[in-house]
Amino acid sequence: MCGIVGYTGFQDAYDIVxxxxxxxxxxxxxxxxxxxxxxxxxxxxxKTKGKVDDLVKISEGLKGTSKIGMGHTxxxxxxxxxxxxxxxxxxxxxxxxxxxxxxxxxxxTIKTMLTEKGFTFKSETDTEVxxxxxxxxxxxxxxxxxxxxxxxxLNEVYGAYAITVMHEDFPGVLVVGRLGSPLAIGIGEKEYFxxxxxxPFVEFTKEAIYLEEGHMATISLENGVDIRTxxxxxxxxxxxxxxxxxxxxxxxxxxxxxxxxxIFEQPKSVHDTMRGRLLxxxxxxxxxxxxxxxxxxxxxxxxxIIACGTSWHAGLIGEYLIEEYARIPxxxxxxxxxxxxxxxxxxxDVVIAISQSGETADTMAALKLAKExxxxxxxxxxxxxxxxxxxxxxxxxxxxxPEIGVASTKAFTAQLTILTLIAFKLGKHNxxxxxxxFMSLIAxxxxxxxxxxxxxxxxxxxxxxxxxxxxxxxxxxxxxRGYNYPAxxxxxxxxxxxxxxxAEGYPAAEMKHGPIALIDENMPIVIIAPKKGHYDKxxxxxxxxxARKGKIIAVVNKGDTQVSAMADYVIxxxxxxxxxxxxxxxxxxxxxxxxxxxYRGANVDQPRNLAKSVTVE
Numbered sequence: 001m002c003g004i005v006g007y008t009g010f011q012d013a014y015d016i017v018x019x020x021x022x023x024x025x026x027x028x029x030x031x032x033x034x035x036x037x038x039x040x041x042x043x044x045x046x047k048t049k050g051k052v053d054d055l056v057k058i059s060e061g062l063k064g065t066s067k068i069g070m071g072h073t074x075x076x077x078x079x080x081x082x083x084x085x086x087x088x089x090x091x092x093x094x095x096x097x098x099x100x101x102x103x104x105x106x107x108x109t110i111k112t113m114l115t116e117k118g119f120t121f122k123s124e125t126d127t128e129v130x131x132x133x134x135x136x137x138x139x140x141x142x143x144x145x146x147x148x149x150x151x152x153x154l155n156e157v158y159g160a161y162a163i164t165v166m167h168e169d170f171p172g173v174l175v176v177g178r179l180g181s182p183l184a185i186g187i188g189e190k191e192y193f194x195x196x197x198x199x200p201f202v203e204f205t206k207e208a209i210y211l212e213e214g215h216m217a218t219i220s221l222e223n224g225v226d227i228r229t230x231x232x233x234x235x236x237x238x239x240x241x242x243x244x245x246x247x248x249x250x251x252x253x254x255x256x257x258x259x260x261x262x263i264f265e266q267p268k269s270v271h272d273t274m275r276g277r278l279l280x281x282x283x284x285x286x287x288x289x290x291x292x293x294x295x296x297x298x299x300x301x302x303x304x305i306i307a308c309g310t311s312w313h314a315g316l317i318g319e320y321l322i323e324e325y326a327r328i329p330x331x332x333x334x335x336x337x338x339x340x341x342x343x344x345x346x347x348x349d350v351v352i353a354i355s356q357s358g359e360t361a362d363t364m365a366a367l368k369l370a371k372e373x374x375x376x377x378x379x380x381x382x383x384x385x386x387x388x389x390x391x392x393x394x395x396x397x398x399x400x401x402p403e404i405g406v407a408s409t410k411a412f413t414a415q416l417t418i419l420t421l422i423a424f425k426l427g428k429h430n431x432x433x434x435x436x437x438f439m440s441l442i443a444x445x446x447x448x449x450x451x452x453x454x455x456x457x458x459x460x461x462x463x464x465x466x467x468x469x470x471x472x473x474x475x476x477x478x479x480x481r482g483y484n485y486p487a488x489x490x491x492x493x494x495x496x497x498x499x500x501x502x503a504e505g506y507p508a509a510e511m512k513h514g515p516i517a518l519i520d521e522n523m524p525i526v527i528i529a530p531k532k533g534h535y536d537k538x539x540x541x542x543x544x545x546x547a548r549k550g551k552i553i554a555v556v557n558k559g560d561t562q563v564s565a566m567a568d569y570v571i572x573x574x575x576x577x578x579x580x581x582x583x584x585x586x587x588x589x590x591x592x593x594x595x596x597x598x599y600r601g602a603n604v605d606q607p608r609n610l611a612k613s614v615t616v617e
Contacts, residue, residue: 009191358386
């Protein structure tokens with residue numbers, strides 16, 4: 001949720017930290033702070049409620065004062081967004097500074113103990129408890145050095161965390177640790193970088209260490225990177241990896257917002273997701289993660305798809321795909337509910353986890369439970385070497401590229417692409433999908449990037465015009481049937497996420513079982529009505545809406561006449577097989593949400609109260 005940046009080297013630490021925080025602001029943006037070590041080894045701290053730009057206004061005097069420092073951009077958990085709850089937090093003796101991503105679940109117990117020992121607290125955060133616990137261990141024994149005290153403190157807490165800590169009595173030293181939240185260490189020439197992901201240091205180095213679960217590191221120019229296990233202080237040999245990320249990927253590239261850029265990147269991101277996997281000329285789908293464990297899937301009692309938010313919507317479409325083409329029973333579960341309802345899981349189950357970041361805390365917790373029960377775990381995520389990628393038995397990366405906009409767009413269509421490949425691969429292998437149908441479907445899938453390109457070219461300006469008519473709207477309904485019911489859910493989610501308009505998605509047939517009471521001349525209804533799949537039923541639903549004077553925005557195939565004649569607004573998409581329609585239909589719905597939000601003056605890339613990577617439960 002929160003973003004952490006740290007630096008030690010020969011450059012101005014202020015510039016490195018501030019620029020790094022700007023790149024991590026998608027992880028949280030309700031407050032920000034920075035701490036630097038001045039020429040006298042004293043800690044200089046500035047922090048404020050608001051965004052990184054607000055931090056710059058109060059901290060520019062620190063520019064050029066230090067070669068070591070760290071910063072934080074926050075998504076509030078414990079305590080409201082405020083100056084005093086902002087990170088970094090200082091210990092009672094003002095010698096230790098700490099920034100933290102995650103939640104310390106037993107902070108209240110530790111806070112009570114520390115209060116009894118005479119410690120006082122200025123904030124409502126769990127983080128201030130941890131920094132004072134480090135001081136407590138150093139005060140307890142004068143021979144306990146700084147890294148050891150951090151290790152002692154981390155062994156007393158449970159929850160999820162990534163931390164970076166400085167101590168003015170240990171100049172030039174940064175101590176970091178992680179459990180459940182990501183942390184990367186960039187290895188430069190006579191400099192080191194710390195960040196929640198590699199984007200803050202991509203232009204400075206292509207080498208990074210991704211700190212493992214339950215590990216900590218002491219970093220200094222003098223001694224390099226010393227990695228240890230938190231539980232028993234065992235020394236770990238660092239594994240240095242080459243970054244695949246480029247600076248171009250994390251810049252806007254001329255677009256007004258990252259979200260718009262990412263919407264327009266979808267022809268490429270879907271193509272990249274298929275590249276090397278879909279070989280139409282050879283008539284094969286190559287997915288090592290599936291093929292190496294094909295019998296696990298073939299003999300599974302069921303497949304359980306676990307996800308949150310947009311990824312859950314992708315999972316619902318995956319259920320339709322796998323059950324139709326592979327004829328394997330599928331259940332789709334909210335990760336946040338899964339482990340709390342005492343689910344029945346056996347070693348005959350296959351669990352597919354879907355997550356853009358690969359760090360989603362709810363999904364991670366659900367996977368750990370499924371793994372304990374003996375299920376085979378398959379991951380679908382976008383971030384290489386993420387936590388979910390590490391815990392799974394096998395999996396597929398989507399290769400969508402960095403997604404900076406908080407509202408997911410290209411990651412969603414990339415997830416659908418992977419799920420489609422899986423369904424076709426399993427269906428072909430177990431004989432439920434004949435060769436002729438298989439060849440026809442993979443040829444059509446291969447053409448989907450061009451279909452998306454056509455949709456972007458033909459609908460972008462049209463959707464802008466439509467969006468202007470709904471700037472003052474307070475409610476929306478989204479309707480779809482079959483594969484397009486989850487697409488309706490996703491369209492509604494996009495709108496509510498970034499425009500703050502209340503929106504609900506429903507199966508079109510369910511409209512008459514309650515939501516129809518909402519329909520009048522002021523209620524816009526987005527209805528996904530492709531020719532393939534339940535079209536006649538959709539026509540009936542549209543007639544029911546028109547009889548109640550609802551305003552209809554219809555997403556239809558080119559050449560459609562029936563629904564188009566009744567709709568107030570018509571958005572045309574190319575005709576495809578029903579299983580591909582959610583990918584194609586989602587694109588204009590993303591644009592619709594985007595332009596309505598822009599016209600309402602909302603911060604599209606950083607919608608209120610949200611963050612990109614949800615690393616807390």
